[in-house]
Amino acid sequence: xxxxxxAHPWMANSAPxxxxxxxxEIGAKDISEVFEQIPDDHLRKVPLDLPAALTSxxxxxxxxxxxxxxxxxxxxxxxxxxxxxxxHHVPAIVDEIVGRTEFATNVWGxxxxxxxxxxxxxxxxxxxxxxxxxxxxxxxVYSWGCAIGHAIRMAARLTGRQKVxxxxxxxxxxxxxxxxxxxxxxxxxxxxxxxxSADRDGRLDLDDLSRKLGPDVAAVYxxxxxxxxxxxxxxxxxxxxxxxxxxETIVGVDPLSLxxxxxxxxxxxxxxxxxxxxxxxxMNCGGGVGGFIASRDEERxxxxxxxxxxxxxxxxxxxxxxxxxxxxxxxxxxSREHGKDWTGNSTYLWAVAGAVYMSLLGPEGFREVGQLxxxxxxxAANLLSEIPGVRIHAPDTTFKEFVVxxxxxxxxVSDINDALRERGIFGGxxxxxxxxxxxxxxxxxxxxxxxxxxxxxxxxxxxxxCK
Numbered sequence: 001x002x003x004x005x006x007a008h009p010w011m012a013n014s015a016p017x018x019x020x021x022x023x024x025e026i027g028a029k030d031i032s033e034v035f036e037q038i039p040d041d042h043l044r045k046v047p048l049d050l051p052a053a054l055t056s057x058x059x060x061x062x063x064x065x066x067x068x069x070x071x072x073x074x075x076x077x078x079x080x081x082x083x084x085x086x087x088h089h090v091p092a093i094v095d096e097i098v099g100r101t102e103f104a105t106n107v108w109g110x111x112x113x114x115x116x117x118x119x120x121x122x123x124x125x126x127x128x129x130x131x132x133x134x135x136x137x138x139x140x141v142y143s144w145g146c147a148i149g150h151a152i153r154m155a156a157r158l159t160g161r162q163k164v165x166x167x168x169x170x171x172x173x174x175x176x177x178x179x180x181x182x183x184x185x186x187x188x189x190x191x192x193x194x195x196x197s198a199d200r201d202g203r204l205d206l207d208d209l210s211r212k213l214g215p216d217v218a219a220v221y222x223x224x225x226x227x228x229x230x231x232x233x234x235x236x237x238x239x240x241x242x243x244x245x246x247x248e249t250i251v252g253v254d255p256l257s258l259x260x261x262x263x264x265x266x267x268x269x270x271x272x273x274x275x276x277x278x279x280x281x282x283m284n285c286g287g288g289v290g291g292f293i294a295s296r297d298e299e300r301x302x303x304x305x306x307x308x309x310x311x312x313x314x315x316x317x318x319x320x321x322x323x324x325x326x327x328x329x330x331x332x333x334x335s336r337e338h339g340k341d342w343t344g345n346s347t348y349l350w351a352v353a354g355a356v357y358m359s360l361l362g363p364e365g366f367r368e369v370g371q372l373x374x375x376x377x378x379x380a381a382n383l384l385s386e387i388p389g390v391r392i393h394a395p396d397t398t399f400k401e402f403v404v405x406x407x408x409x410x411x412x413v414s415d416i417n418d419a420l421r422e423r424g425i426f427g428g429x430x431x432x433x434x435x436x437x438x439x440x441x442x443x444x445x446x447x448x449x450x451x452x453x454x455x456x457x458x459x460x461x462x463x464x465x466c467k
Contacts, residue, residue, distance in 0.1 A: 082445025148179025239268030280357025
């Protein structure tokens with residue numbers, strides 16, 4: 001007896017007769033002919049054990065909301081998590097502007113449909129360039145890790161070399177993206193990733209760096225502030241050493257730190273990357289928080305960008321300016337597989353958010369936010385260091401993130417974080433399993449959203465848990 005086929009409520013091509021119609025159109029007898037090039041041992045032998053399809057929109061909404069309510073968020077809980085996505089204040093006007101239809105529905109599209117988008121993008125690049133003291137800023141790519149990967153590949157093309165030096169104390173997530181961009185050893189575009197040791201304070205070991213620099217190194221990459229919050233005090237010296245070896249200096253930077261720290265363009269950075277998320281973008285994972293790439297305005301760098309650069313030019317009307325994409329032919333949209341590098345998903349709407357956020361703060365606002373973050377993070381580190389058994393790794397050398405060691409408390413970070421969650425607090429990221437030799441340690445993050453009372457609440461909770 002034939003089994004009745006019903007259309008899946010959310011899959012249009014599942015309607016009865018559609019599959020047969022498509023097979024007839026391409027001249028295939030059955031679905032197996034369509035996939036005959038796939039080896040048999042690659043095919044699943046047992047059907048997936050999926051629940052029955054929900055048959056109405058009401059059921060679907062109820063099911064989704066039930067699942068979402070299991071999540072705990074950073075609005076109803078006190079969070080000290082960072083490590084790539086940070087909790088910063090997003091002014092209401094940022095959401096208002098990025099939600100306008102001329103931006104939200106036109107973040108990409110034809111030139112004819114541009115309603116101020118290109119000018120907003122130009123403002124983003126210009127303001128961020130002023131922060132970095134660099135002149136060229138590409139529209140953001142999908143993540144900070146992607147931006148680093150592209151920057152390393154730019155350096156390899158510029159130098160003709162296939163090796164990059166990166167800090168041993170790097171974010172494992174960003175490091176995995178870097179290795180993906182540097183490609184497997186069997187591929188012709190492979191770039192060797194060599195780790196540079198850290199000194200006792202978590203900064204690059206200059207002796208180890210000197211030993212590993214050579215005529216085969218395309219670039220030296222470091223972050224300032226680094227993954228563990230450390231401020232690299234010898235940044236200018238690192239850039240000088242890289243330049244002497246004929247290598248490019250690539251720096252990763254938190255843009256919010258630039259109100260209180262020297263701009264990377266001032267200490268010799270050739271290419272700069274960083275996250276867009278601190279600039280007015282809400283925390284989200286999987287939605288593309290964005291990463292920027294910047295450099296000096298030299299043709300050798302501009303010719304190696306793989307994404308979109310926005311430029312400005314005079315029009316035929318005196319006093320009127322026009323905005324548009326520059327050197328667009330050299331990316332994969334313009335030249336397909338012959339582009340400088342592939343251009344995947346990007347986060348152009350967050351460039352608009354960044355332009356609004358930076359224009360709201362201005363130079364003095366960046367200084368105030370930077371000082372506020374710095375002072376509150378130092379207050380938190382000092383307060384936690386007074387708890388018996390708790391030790392701050394490399395104190396007084398960090399910006400907004402710092403490492404807290406719990407070895408002498410007799411508790412694991414996992415147990416401490418579980419106990420904190422019961423009290424409505426998200427503790428720092430557990431880095432005890434990362435290959436840093438820091439023991440039972442967590443990476444804590446303090447930003448401008450944390451009040452002194454919030455920090456004391458954390459300290460009191462840790463005292464109770466660790467006693």
